[in-house]
Amino acid sequence: MSAAASARQILTRLHEVMASRMHAQGKLDRVVEIIGESLDSEVCSIYLLREGMLELFATRGLNQSAVHVTRMAIGEGLTGTIAQNVETLNLAEAKAHPDFQYRPETGEDKFHSFAGVPIVYRERAVGALNVQHVEPRRYEDIEIEALQTTAMVLSELIANAGLIDEEEAGSLSEGLSGTQTVEGLTLVKGLAAGHAVFHQPRVEIVQVMAEDIEAERQRVYRAFDKMREQIDNMANQAEFGGGGEHEEVLETYKMFAYDEGWSRRINEAIDSGLTAEAAIERVQQRTRMRMREIDDPLLADRMHDLEDLANRLLRIVSGQLGTAATQGLRRDTILIAKNLGPAELLEYDRRKLKGVILEEGSLTAHVVIVARAMGVPVLGRARGIRGMVREGDEILLDADRATATMRPSGQVAEAFDTRFAKSREKQAAYAELRDVEPFTRCGTRIQVMMNAGLRDDMSSLAMTGADGVGLFRTEFQFLVSATMPQRERQTRLYRDVLEAAGDKPVIFRTVDIGGDKAVPYLREENAEFDENPAMGWRALRLALEREGLLKAQARSLLEASAGRPLYVMFPMVSEPWEFDAAKLVFVEQLEFLKKQKKLLPDAIYYGAMLEVPALAEVLDDLIPRLSFLSVGTNDLTQFLFAADRANPKLAERYDWLSHSILRFLRRICQATVGQDVDLGICGEMGGRRLEALALLGIGFRRFSITPAAVGPIKELIRKVDLKEISEAMNDWLLDPSISIRTELEAWARERGMDLD
Known part of the structure; x- marks a missing residue:
């Protein structure tokens, strides 16, 4: 059976569960049975985030007495690792993983193989969906993709059922206060001060399962046409002069926009029963998994370009087109992003854009070449930055020392201002x-x-x-x-x-x-x-x-x-x-x-x-x-x-x-x-x-x-x-x-x- 057919079969059965009048716990119990049967899995378990802990909410194959009893912290055990890193695990031998923890009350000691995917809500892991087998084996791509698709549907189900702890899920970003400093990797040197602006607001996927597959396909085709037109226009309007290195960066970017393999994978995800938005997100999840496995920095950077395009496509197909660049910067800005493509950086008003902080990024990234030419300091590898700062927070970026300080105290701001002023005075003297x-x-x-x-x-x-x-x-x-x-x-x-x-x-x-x-x-x-x-x-x-x-x-x-x-x-x-x-x-x-x-x-x-x-x-x-x-x-x-x-x-x-x-x-x-x-x-x-x-x-x-x-x-x-x-x-x-x-x-x- 193809990946699309397998996922479509699961989605059809899940749709029936979601449409039923069954209570939330009953739905979760039925979900683990459906997934277990469809994947011929001896164990299927759902963990959800409650009061800061990942709690076993439903299981097929583990001891039922462990439900609502087994709990683990974010980062604890394999399930906690999945939630902390928002990543998929696929292990032939679970006990060989350094983060493995045995919970005797679950009766899982006889199971060897393990695969788990995060359940993501508003860009944060709020749970995990796991499967296990007695025999040691790695799970096939078709099975992992089915799990990822199911996790997306689960996110919608548990959100509608009120099972997601909204306060807990948002605690990392809401109510932030006090001075915090994050360290990273200097990509482009310089000092900058400004207010935090997120490069792109998260597109909320409100519907995961498609009602009309052909209609979803046509939505994606139209979005691809519009995205390619945007990229062509940006390539023609670049301000760095014809025939230079920046043109070649944009040509590489354009090459991905026209990649038939990428559009084919999105179509296959739609065939499985997903909406256009959910299909793009599903393929994007697969891209992120591959990025974690790539050691070659150049190829990894090109995967970042592809993710940048996926975000653009997702905004177009959902109608949520506004980015910080298109909406316009109103004051001195420190731009915050997971990663950034070179074409998107060129869209910003250089008079207001003072600096960039990336959760990822590397010295070989295309965006670094463009930023250096623009004279914009860039800090990369600032892990967790998007969870440490709110829109509008004041940020002091010191790319020389590879740090950024959010919501600086008066004393910290004064020290930075003194150093900044001294730097400007020195630059004036050197000039x-x-x-x-x-x-x-x-x-x-x-x-x-x-x-x-x-x-x-x-x-x-x-x-x-x-x-x-x-x-x-x-x-x-x-x-x-x-x-x-x-x-x-x-x-x-x-x-x-x-x-x-x-x-x-x-x-x-x-x-x-x-x-x-x-x-x-x-x-x-x-x-x-x-x-x-x-x-x-x-x-x-x-x-x-x-x-x-x-x-x-x-x-x-x-x-x-x-x-x-x-x-x-x-x-x-x-x-x-x-x-x-x-x-x-x-x-x-x-x-x-x-x-x-x-x-x-x-x-x-x-x-x-x-x-x-x-x-x-x-x-x-x-x-x-x-x-x-x-x-x-x-x-x-x-x-x-x-x-x-x-x-x-x-x-x-x-x-x-x-x-x-x-x-x-x-x-x-x-x-x-x-x-x-x-x-x-x-x-x-x-x-x-x-x-x-x-x-x-x-x-x-x-x-x-x-x-x-x-x-x-x-x-x-x-x-x-x-x-x-x-x-x-x-x-x-x-x-x-x-x-x-x-x-x-x-x-x-x-x-x-x-x-x-």
Whole structure:
């Protein structure tokens, strides 16, 4: 029997129960019998939330004496875990699960397999529907889908019967008071204050079972047409200019809107007897289950895009079209959402949108790319945020420190305002240095360049007064595209970037994808799995193997740089031959363009990123071939310490001001002395004032950092005497017993240097 037929059979029988004059308890008793019989299940049980506890309300197969006796807290046992996480469990052996708890009064000791789904009311779990078997086995998808469908009907039944404890179900969101702080993951840095606005009000599904299946199908068809029209209009009206990365994000989003597999699954749910709204919600529940099982962050982010579209479709089909964006923001706003699609973020008034807090979200999400370009701070992974805040609550968002404070007390708000005001004052002071060249006290000119990756980032060049772009990450265009970016599109991007830079240099790093920056259109061709993606098949290694990829990028960069100098940097060079091989691709493309009588770059400067420690041992061989060398501190540090920088437990364990990393970096500096090569530092280390001071002391004279760090580093440079800091660093590096961080902080404070 198909999933639709199985679910329809259950729904038909449940409809009869719901329409009967039987009392609520009798209906629940009949429901567990129907489900148990339909799924050939030896046990079927319903737990409902009462007085803060999950109470066994009805069962088939467990001891009847346990009904209204067995109770467990949210998060306790398997049933409590289902309710707490609002997730489905499917276990061949229940006792093997770490949250399993045995309740002797139920007589469940002989049952091994277990499956349970949450009963959800107004986005909160108010119970659980469980089945069990004696034989150990995982339940089939058809059985899980039938349970999920039944749970939706149960939600309606128990709500109409008054069995849902409304006060308890709403206690997490109603009557909130007092200051609360939530921690998360910084997705886009910044400080912001505003009032909470929920991205989209929850669509109330008032009818689950369909009276006319064909009529429900036509409602979904019309909703799909309207949603696709909306997405097409947004793609055409995007404000970031034609042909850029944001267009490619929206194209990926559009691809999901037209996905036939998605619409087919919704139709199958309607075939089972659900209304259009309930069918969309059922398919969305399945999507959420899959998202929890996906380890690949890129694929998970694309599942988030699909859920974003499902929410849009649900609002259209229900007629509840209003979102916070379409209704308009009336005051400074901190937007609250479970997740957010890039197209929806573009709908908001940027004058009022001050920040975004997501329950989910990741650094690789498409919405982060758009938010960064908009200059909107974003906090992700703020677990439970929607249950901690009410519409209109005041929120202080500190994405720099990865926290958000709801309903701040006067003292907390005052401290935040002071910090915010100080930040604005500093930014104003840094802005005044925009046209000031960064000379040290001893008269040495230090180059301060900025990192970029999007066309819109180039506006920061003039705003900060940076000397140029020391790192343009070309991979962003590849990461947000559903297919390999065409050469013409690459050329257009690079030309736009160079035109925005004017006469300032732009160092283009060739594509660094693969490993932890996986893209599906390349991964599908590569069957191998990287257990350590940061050290795997990525960057130059991938580009040299996929020669067509590097050839296309080489020609794009050469054509875009016609009449200008071109600076090309190869990432993750491990040995000199890799640099030679990559340069040869450019040389061959240059010869091809010459034969085509194309206008060529005025000059080409080739460089390498030193991220792999092995390269430091062969600099004497490599340096004569280079015009410039950039040390990538982010990857270099994790390779030196064998510590994954994405692992929260290791992120703060190894200090950039340790003797090991500073001695290593000083050796690199010393290897370039007297050589005709421009040495620079590239990465987060160079944008932190204390670390930048140490880098100046060991010999670095070119920095490429985030635009926000340009002003602070320029201000620091103007207070430094290089001879003085160099002597101090030499002394500290000779003595491994001291803390360089402690010594450097004291040294800087004595000279009036602000280290914040």
